[in-house]
Amino acid sequence: MTASYFLFLLFIPFCWGQHDHQKNTLKEFVDDRIRGLAQYRDILGILLENRIQLERLSPGNSKPLLEEVGKINLAGLVSGQDTATEFKFINESLILICTKYYCEVCKGYPESACYSISFGVSGAEYSTISAAFVDNKIHIRAVRLHGNASIFIFEPRYQANSLRYDLVRHVEDLSLMQDLNVVDAFSTSQHTFFVGSATRIDLPMVSLGKGKRFIRNNTEIRISRICNNDKTDQLDSRIDIVLSCDGIHYNDVNYPIRNSVTASLYNPDNDELYVAFKHTRKDSTSISMICQYSFNKIQQMFDHTWEKCQSIKDSHATKLRCKQADNYAKLPEECFMYTWQLNIQQPFCEAFNDLKTGQIDNCNLHESSSMAKRYGWLENFKPVIGKVVYQSSSPVEFIELRHGLTDDTLFALNSQNGLERLHLNENEKLSWYPALSGNRALEIDETNNIVIFADPRFMHTINYLAVSCQGLYSNCSSIPWSDPLDCAFCSNANGGGIAINNDKLICNGTLMRNVCPPQLSKISGNGKYIIEGIGLDNLTEPRKVTVCGKNCPITTVTSIYLFCDMDQQHSSCEVTYTGRLNDEYPVFTLKRSLSDNEGGATTSEAPSTHKEMKWLRYSAYAAAVFLLVGAVAFLFVCKTRISQKLQRKARERYNPVSGDIPLDPLPSRTDSMPIDPFKLKIEQLKWVKEIGKGNSAVVKLARFYRDLNDPQNYQEVAVKELYDLGNFSEAMKEINMMKICQHPNIVTFIGWIQDVRLMIVTEYMSGGSVHDFLRNENSKPTIGQCFNFIEQILDGMVYLSHQHVIHRDLATRNCLLNGERDILKISDFGLSRQTDINYIYVSVGDQRLPYRWLSIEILNNCKKFNIKSDVWAFGVVVWELFTRASLPYAGMNSYEEVKKFLEEGYRLERPQFCPEDLYDVVQTCWDALPENRPTFDALQIRINDILKCHREAFPEKMQDEYERPRSCQDYESVPQPSSSSVTVDV
Numbered sequence: 001m002t003a004s005y006f007l008f009l010l011f012i013p014f015c016w017g018q019h020d021h022q023k024n025t026l027k028e029f030v031d032d033r034i035r036g037l038a039q040y041r042d043i044l045g046i047l048l049e050n051r052i053q054l055e056r057l058s059p060g061n062s063k064p065l066l067e068e069v070g071k072i073n074l075a076g077l078v079s080g081q082d083t084a085t086e087f088k089f090i091n092e093s094l095i096l097i098c099t100k101y102y103c104e105v106c107k108g109y110p111e112s113a114c115y116s117i118s119f120g121v122s123g124a125e126y127s128t129i130s131a132a133f134v135d136n137k138i139h140i141r142a143v144r145l146h147g148n149a150s151i152f153i154f155e156p157r158y159q160a161n162s163l164r165y166d167l168v169r170h171v172e173d174l175s176l177m178q179d180l181n182v183v184d185a186f187s188t189s190q191h192t193f194f195v196g197s198a199t200r201i202d203l204p205m206v207s208l209g210k211g212k213r214f215i216r217n218n219t220e221i222r223i224s225r226i227c228n229n230d231k232t233d234q235l236d237s238r239i240d241i242v243l244s245c246d247g248i249h250y251n252d253v254n255y256p257i258r259n260s261v262t263a264s265l266y267n268p269d270n271d272e273l274y275v276a277f278k279h280t281r282k283d284s285t286s287i288s289m290i291c292q293y294s295f296n297k298i299q300q301m302f303d304h305t306w307e308k309c310q311s312i313k314d315s316h317a318t319k320l321r322c323k324q325a326d327n328y329a330k331l332p333e334e335c336f337m338y339t340w341q342l343n344i345q346q347p348f349c350e351a352f353n354d355l356k357t358g359q360i361d362n363c364n365l366h367e368s369s370s371m372a373k374r375y376g377w378l379e380n381f382k383p384v385i386g387k388v389v390y391q392s393s394s395p396v397e398f399i400e401l402r403h404g405l406t407d408d409t410l411f412a413l414n415s416q417n418g419l420e421r422l423h424l425n426e427n428e429k430l431s432w433y434p435a436l437s438g439n440r441a442l443e444i445d446e447t448n449n450i451v452i453f454a455d456p457r458f459m460h461t462i463n464y465l466a467v468s469c470q471g472l473y474s475n476c477s478s479i480p481w482s483d484p485l486d487c488a489f490c491s492n493a494n495g496g497g498i499a500i501n502n503d504k505l506i507c508n509g510t511l512m513r514n515v516c517p518p519q520l521s522k523i524s525g526n527g528k529y530i531i532e533g534i535g536l537d538n539l540t541e542p543r544k545v546t547v548c549g550k551n552c553p554i555t556t557v558t559s560i561y562l563f564c565d566m567d568q569q570h571s572s573c574e575v576t577y578t579g580r581l582n583d584e585y586p587v588f589t590l591k592r593s594l595s596d597n598e599g600g601a602t603t604s605e606a607p608s609t610h611k612e613m614k615w616l617r618y619s620a621y622a623a624a625v626f627l628l629v630g631a632v633a634f635l636f637v638c639k640t641r642i643s644q645k646l647q648r649k650a651r652e653r654y655n656p657v658s659g660d661i662p663l664d665p666l667p668s669r670t671d672s673m674p675i676d677p678f679k680l681k682i683e684q685l686k687w688v689k690e691i692g693k694g695n696s697a698v699v700k701l702a703r704f705y706r707d708l709n710d711p712q713n714y715q716e717v718a719v720k721e722l723y724d725l726g727n728f729s730e731a732m733k734e735i736n737m738m739k740i741c742q743h744p745n746i747v748t749f750i751g752w753i754q755d756v757r758l759m760i761v762t763e764y765m766s767g768g769s770v771h772d773f774l775r776n777e778n779s780k781p782t783i784g785q786c787f788n789f790i791e792q793i794l795d796g797m798v799y800l801s802h803q804h805v806i807h808r809d810l811a812t813r814n815c816l817l818n819g820e821r822d823i824l825k826i827s828d829f830g831l832s833r834q835t836d837i838n839y840i841y842v843s844v845g846d847q848r849l850p851y852r853w854l855s856i857e858i859l860n861n862c863k864k865f866n867i868k869s870d871v872w873a874f875g876v877v878v879w880e881l882f883t884r885a886s887l888p889y890a891g892m893n894s895y896e897e898v899k900k901f902l903e904e905g906y907r908l909e910r911p912q913f914c915p916e917d918l919y920d921v922v923q924t925c926w927d928a929l930p931e932n933r934p935t936f937d938a939l940q941i942r943i944n945d946i947l948k949c950h951r952e953a954f955p956e957k958m959q960d961e962y963e964r965p966r967s968c969q970d971y972e973s974v975p976q977p978s979s980s981s982v983t984v985d986v
Contacts, residue, residue, distance in 0.1 A: 040089035070108035130185035207322035227363035236376025244383035265401035276398035286395035291386035309349035389424035417456035476516035495519030539579025548573035680751035745796030767817030774885035784958030868930035875925030882911035
């Protein structure tokens with residue numbers, strides 16, 4: 001490999017880095033960990049391990065500024081690394097923090113202090129807690145771990161310079177409910193509301209009187225309301241109602257409703273409530289949904305429930321009317337209303353104190369001293385139906401919601417360290433950013449127009465994003481043109497530029513929408529001109545290149561290179577590249593000077609930015625050259641020393657006298673690198689057993705201890721131990737690839753270890769590979785399960801394509817399952833590569849590749865892998881799923897036979913149980929021309945529609961087992977790499 005080519009490879013990641021989202025850091029807390037964020041006006045509260053940091057947010061010249069205004073030291077059970085179950089400002093000087101054991105109210109200034117709050121339940125552990133504040137009173141709903149839920153009300157007591165909160169009311173839920181959860185609490189001038197979910201018997205269904213077989217347990221979203229001035233012992237004003245969403249049908253009594261709430265957001269500005277929840281469908285697959293409710297409509301349902309119950313004098317008459325109904329859909333509305341202060345099996349509601357309608361208000365029940373028929377605490381099972389504003393095909397949960405600062409958008413923090421910006425009603429994910437998952441870990445600052453979150457890798461850094469076109473989108477290809485911000489791309493002469501608002505007045509270049517220009521990044525010439533860039537083949541015929549005004553005949557055009565033949569011209573010459581971009585730009589021209597190695601800027605602020613970037617890049621280039629020379633020398637010395645040391649240690653290891661002397665770890669090849677948070681110690685692993693073995697590695701099951709001082713707390717992991725350290729660079733590519741890939745359908749990377757051997761540590765998927773599951777004669781995969789696998793593979797591959805990652809070895813053997821076999825994750829990134837923005841990877845050298853899954857152009861020794869190569873492999877995977885992992889092209893025993901078969905226009909036949917319309921889509925994955933194959937985004941839309949149609953049309957078929965493996969050649973096991981792989985000269 002020449003030095004110039006090595007430098008080229010070294011510089012490519014740096015250039016691509018310019019397309020990444022900028023890391024906007026507000027503040028770092030070294031040697032600490034961020035546990036939560038809270039905001040009150042311009043004060044940002046940051047919950048750390050042993051203190052709360054109070055910072056004032058203010059506008060700055062280039063970014064918002066944080067100024068420390070207070071610090072609160074923590075001790076006891078609220079300190080340490082325990083997750084915060086609640087973290088919220090009470091007012092500008094008081095803040096509430098809760099962990100799983102108890103809560104404290106802390107004062108930030110003028111002097112900091114914390115005061116404990118006791119729930120009065122000895123030894124209780126709480127899974128979720130939500131709090132709201134009313135005139136400095138604290139209303140808390142807390143759910144005990146594996147237990148019941150309660151509402152607590154605390155009032156402040158001031159004595160001299162001290163403060164305490166006394167428990168004045170504690171009302172426990174009935175023990176009829178399971179799987180309780182609470183995610184949010186908020187107050188209005190009259191009421192406090194708690195949003196959660198619970199599983200319980202569908203009482204209206206019982207009222208039909210059809211027998212036990214008609215009983216079902218529903219998991220439903222529930223919102224509870226209590227009056228702020230309720231002084232009754234049992235909070236008689238409480239009313240619970242059920243929330244549901246469009247498309248979720250209650251009337252099919254053969255299936256329970258399963259909606260588990262994960263987050264909610266009340267927006268008082270537009271009086272809307274947004275609720276995120278996980279919905280489990282009839283086929284047991286789960287999706288994440290966000291529903292929008294008119295809060296006025298919810299309030300009307302609360303008031304109507306109270307008024308309707310006040311009009312009922314005899315609950316026995318209600319019971320008779322309910323039994324007369326033919327079916328669930330025809331039940332009268334009073335059959336859905338109950339009181340939990342009437343101790344009978346079916347406590348249909350009646351008028352409080354037997355008073356007439358209008359004689360007493362729901363919030364004034366404490367004014368009645370009569371103990372007769374105190375039928376408060378109402379419940380209405382008739383759901384308020386909301387509008388679906390976002391639906392994800394993935395079961396990944398949204399755990400925090402915040403307003404998107406623009407119309408019809410939300411920021412949603414998911415459970416997989418991802419911050420998503422969602423376009424509501426359009427069901428579109430506009431953008432994704434890495435962000436630390438956790439309760440109360442997301443805030444919006446409307447004054448500075450930013451979203452604030454924590455860095456998921458280091459967990460000690462506060463990051464932010466400016467909610468603007470330039471702040472959200474770092475390059476043209478990342479701009480979703482449907483964004484309500486109405487973004488455009490301001491392109492300069494060479495195709496570079498920035499995202500801006502769609503306003504020609506602020507763009508000094510070409511303002512573009514709905515299309516991205518190619519970009520010229522470098523021009524060099526030595527008897528032949530080489531133009532380097534991005535998307536160069538997006539310009540189509542008639543193409544033309546001129547140098548100094550003279551035509552330079554084009555010989556080759558790829559996405560990142562263009563070659564033309566011409567004698568060397570003066571270095572000050574201008575190079576132009578012209579072609580057709582689309583109908584709007586039938587003639588599009590890019591320009592760049594031979595002497596200009598970097599792109600100009602495009603707005604009024606750009607000249608200074610350009611100079612700074614130019615200086616920065618030249619400095620980076622110089623540093624890279626220096627590091628390269630040093631690295632070559634360092635590696636040469638290390639290689640010699642390591643070789644000598646290994647030989648010496650090998651002799652010692654097998655010497656009968658010194659055989660018990662362990663091998664020392666190899667010297668690290670990255671000692672001079674910054675500390676990698678993913679690098680682990682061998683002492684953190686305890687081996688369990690070997691679970692797999694291959695030509696280059698062995699895979700072992702181990703216990704991983706994140707904290708060596710806590711031996712009871714460990715995680716089962718899979719450890720891939722490499723035999724040959726000669727493949728160190730390839731292994732590091734796999735490690736670096738896994739670091740950037742965090743998704744619920746991608747195997748979670750935990751870390752890596754460099755000992756005698758290099759080890760890659762990932763989560764352990766106890767269900768094994770999809771291939772082994774399908775091949776097992778004792779397995780009973782169903783059509784619905786197969787559909788679920790396809791959807792999850794698509795979710796993972798859509799994510800990888802958005803990260804510009806090509807897997808190159810997508811197959812059922814590299815799709816792993818959890819123990820319940822309902823979650824699938826894509827694994828084995830040994831062949832994966834990160835690509836340029838146009839999804840192309842140029843492979844260099846010989847590679848052993850699984851030819852039965854390779855696309856036709858790769859079999860023909862094409863040097864470029866791109867995302868369409870993975871699309872081809874996905875089609876083969878779908879074929880595998882419906883044939884229970886039979887061998888593709890069985891009977892063809894060589895690479896040449898498969899290649900000839902495909903070149904003659906033949907393809908794998910439709911499996912018996914694969915729907916025809918699905919197979920039609922799969923066939924498009926096997927188009928001979930890569931550009932004609934669909935993207936994974938397009939595949940996801942088309943295939944999800946097909947699968948949804950089949951589920952709704954043939955629900956009974958979803959539980960059918962579709963085929964058992966046969967003991968013939970068509971279903972032979974996948975051979976070892978020697979026969980299933982081929983060395984392709986690419």
